[in-house]
Amino acid sequence: MSTETLQAEKVSEVKVSEPLFSKKNRKLISNPLDIDNPITVQVLGICSALAVTIKLEPTVVMCAAVFAVMTLSSTVISMMRNSIPNRIRIIVQLAVVASLVAIVDQILQAYAYDVSKQLSVFVGLIITNCIVMGRLEAFALGNKPWPSFLDAAGNALGYAAILIIVAFFRELLGSGSIFNFKVFAAMGVDYVGNGVLTNTAGACIILGLLVWAQRARNGYAEEE
């Protein structure tokens, strides 16, 4: 966490006349998608990545919920940042995030009841998602609303990208379907669902393989 705070403070001096999508601002979106991905690089938010990715449908809804909470909370906190007393900042952040999560949860229950049933407790647990709090602490507290919004959006998209990839493989290979559409049955192939992938351990394995693939591509080597 502390190193992130340091990195974030370097970006904090944003010029007034800067265009909306300057190079620096675009970096805020694109970095978390790959080289600074919240899941595969920072290894945050693993709990929900393992729990909700059995099928694509709840995963997409979960990603949308996280995206909404992250962008809104980052913008709000960033707007309030100069009036938050430093000693109680965590409580203020929690209050903001918790009320947003409550709203998202209510909306899901009203308009997507089945999916919210499947997600059960994990929507509520967005409050404790390390990525949300991490971006608030590391970025939104020290930056203007627009960059904070972009940063939150980038991280939420990075999170979503990984979750959707994991969920795609888990649903395809584990249940033989995509968005509950039985692909293998439609092609006339008799597919036996793989029980490992419908287990949480399967998500761990896919996540590990993703990290492997990403590191192989980016040339990452473990520090000695």
Added chain:
Amino acid sequence: MDKLKPHFHKGGKFSFLHSTFDAFETFLFVPNHTTRVGSHIRDGIDLKRTMFMVVIAMMPVLLFGMWNVGYQYHLSIGETASILDNFLYGLMKALPVIVVSYTVGLGIEFAFAQIKGHMVNEGFLVSGLLIPLCLPPEIPLWMVAVATAFAVIVGKEVFGGTGMNVLNPALTARVFLYFAYPGAMSGDEVWVAGSPEKWVDGFSGATNLAQVYNQSTGGATHFDPSMLSASAWDSFMGWIPGSLGETSTLLCLVGALFLIASGIGSWKIIVSTFVGGYVMGAILNMAGGNAYFDMPAYYHLIIGGFAFGAVYMATDPVTASQTETGKWIYGFLIGVLTVMIRVFNPAYPEGIMMAILLMNVFAPLIDSYVIQANIKRRLRRVTA
């Protein structure tokens, strides 16, 4: 051969196949290259010979397993057949599984060796045979292929290949199948080759473990040998339904003697695993309660895959404890955990697989404590 060789060295036209060439050369011929600077070899026993010894040690259970598959099949359809017929039937069932396991496993090993530019290791010679031995004879071949690929890639290559793996590759394959396709790995019908429709009335394909478990959940409070689908003697000798290699405790012990005599398997692990299983069984006997608790402790050692796991899986030198004291602890806990999982956990009728994998994970920790304790003891001796 020698004429071909330069092509595969650096700069030769097939240099990218160097590892493959090297593997076949050392496998088929006696390599003529010797150590260039200062000899340091104490014994000619290299990885290849070690692995081959284990393969030889597995031969008795493999051959018996093939015969048993045929025997169970003919029993189930109510016929009697000669030993040769039984054996041939089992061979036809087992051979494809073995071929698939070796082809897929070695294919991946060779591919990784080529990509990473290191030599092909012989570790898979053993794993490739252990995988068929711990699977039911009727397993679909594509499942064998998927599980083998999973075991080699996720169980071994991810950690750096032979000698670096945390988990026993053969058991990784089995545990993968166990969770991925439970229908093909447990239940009454999978253990005997041939389709259940052909079975004669009264023939039971259930394993001992399933039988005794069902009895004890059915309310039986005391153990009675008739609850098992086979007598203690039959279980010890091995003519019962089960995975290809695990049914005969006797032949596992023959293999164990060979492993110990050749100095490859650790007798400490084998002995302590059996002791651990017996002790835990005895404790449960004293506690009593239901039929499974009440089962005499020695039954635990002869039913299921206990002996097979203790002899061939637990002794894997890579994944077991390295320290001598650690081996005692490691083996003992495998025995204890096996019986605990069998008796207490309804989801897993067979505990040896889980127990060994769990202790594989703990082996480095045990070693670390043993080494620390040793350092402390010697420090005290010096400072006192």
